[in-house]
Amino acid sequence: MFRAEDYVKVEDLDEAYELCQKRSSLIVGGMAWLKMSSVTKRVIIDLSGLGLDTIEETDQEFRIGCMCTLRQLETHPGLNQYFNGIFKECTRHIVGVQLRNVATVGGSIYARFGFSDVLTCMMALDSYVELHHGGVIPMAEFAARPVSRDDRDVLVRIIIRKDGRKAAYTTQRNSQTDFPLIACCVSRLGDHWYVAVGARPGKAKVTQVTDDGNESLADLAREAADAFNYGSNNRGSGEYRHQLARVYVRRLMERLTGRSVSKA
Numbered sequence: 001m002f003r004a005e006d007y008v009k010v011e012d013l014d015e016a017y018e019l020c021q022k023r024s025s026l027i028v029g030g031m032a033w034l035k036m037s038s039v040t041k042r043v044i045i046d047l048s049g050l051g052l053d054t055i056e057e058t059d060q061e062f063r064i065g066c067m068c069t070l071r072q073l074e075t076h077p078g079l080n081q082y083f084n085g086i087f088k089e090c091t092r093h094i095v096g097v098q099l100r101n102v103a104t105v106g107g108s109i110y111a112r113f114g115f116s117d118v119l120t121c122m123m124a125l126d127s128y129v130e131l132h133h134g135g136v137i138p139m140a141e142f143a144a145r146p147v148s149r150d151d152r153d154v155l156v157r158i159i160i161r162k163d164g165r166k167a168a169y170t171t172q173r174n175s176q177t178d179f180p181l182i183a184c185c186v187s188r189l190g191d192h193w194y195v196a197v198g199a200r201p202g203k204a205k206v207t208q209v210t211d212d213g214n215e216s217l218a219d220l221a222r223e224a225a226d227a228f229n230y231g232s233n234n235r236g237s238g239e240y241r242h243q244l245a246r247v248y249v250r251r252l253m254e255r256l257t258g259r260s261v262s263k264a
């Protein structure tokens with residue numbers, strides 16, 4: 001069971017950052033994940049009074065506060081319109097509406113879970129993480145960092161630039177609300193395809209392939225899917241995941257081009 005002796009609802013980000021430098025303290029999001037752990041902390045730090053629970057849209061970007069819930073991502077009209085509904089698609093299988101009303105975007109990205117639908121989805125976009133101390137860094141760079149007890153920054157918001165990418169997302173799950181067996185997000189900007197694959201079962205990574213007009217979508221999908229490593233766990237083997245990734249990446253590419261190629 002998760003335990004904490006004290007709770008501080010901070011007044012600003014400096015206070016949060018200062019408090020979380022101690023190993024005995026911890027920032028909390030919606031606590032949906034933490035409450036399943038057996039962690040004991042002296043102080044937990046609550047950011048819910050800082051107005052970081054909104055999704056702002058400007059001409060250039062979306063700015064998603066760390067305390068936004070997964071349900072807000074799922075139902076935000078601007079985000080889903082701009083990115084062809086991928087945020088609805090990447091959240092709708094996560095347990096149920098009640099959990100998605102609690103689990104936060106900050107907790108989902110900061111934790112960098114291998115199975116994360118949200119991380120996989122954002123990796124295929126021109127997305128960034130804003131850290132209070134570390135500044136704005138590309139999502140792929142943040143995701144590649146190991147999750148460490150000594151990594152004690154505050155994730156303030158996620159920024160997604162509107163660079164014209166269109167995207168599509170899909171997962172395969174052994175049952176409707178289980179963790180994904182494989183998660184794929186594909187986006188396209190001009191001749192460039194950005195392909196993110198998560199739940200391999202390692203955390204999501206992204207690769208880029210370029211369509212020079214000489215390769216079929218199946219070839220491009222295979223090239224992208226083959227750029228990752230795949231492992232086995234109780235949900236499926238690495239070989240199966242690899243094969244699924246090739247097929248789903250191709251299908252997502254087809255969806256984005258309106259083309260349909262036959263077999264994998």
Ligand SMILES: Cc1cc2nc3c(=O)[nH]c(=O)nc-3n(C[C@H](O)[C@H](O)[C@H](O)COP(=O)(O)OP(=O)(O)OC[C@H]3O[C@@H](n4cnc5c(N)ncnc54)[C@H](O)[C@@H]3O)c2cc1C
Pocket residue numbers: 026027028029030031032033034035036047066070093094095102103104105106107108109110111115116117118119153154155156177178179180
């Ligand atoms: C039963 C269950 C099933 C799930 N299934 C899926 C699934 O299929 N797909 C999927 O993608 N996700 C799934 N999730 C994960 C969920 O989507 C969230 O990612 C998870 O709950 C973390 O969000 P949270 O708000 O609960 O974070 P918390 O549990 O509050 O925190 C998680 C971690 O993030 C840190 N943290 C939180 N906010 C910040 C911040 N602003 N700055 C710095 N550190 C921070 C905390 O210190 C902690 O280490 C599942 C969760 C549960 C409980």
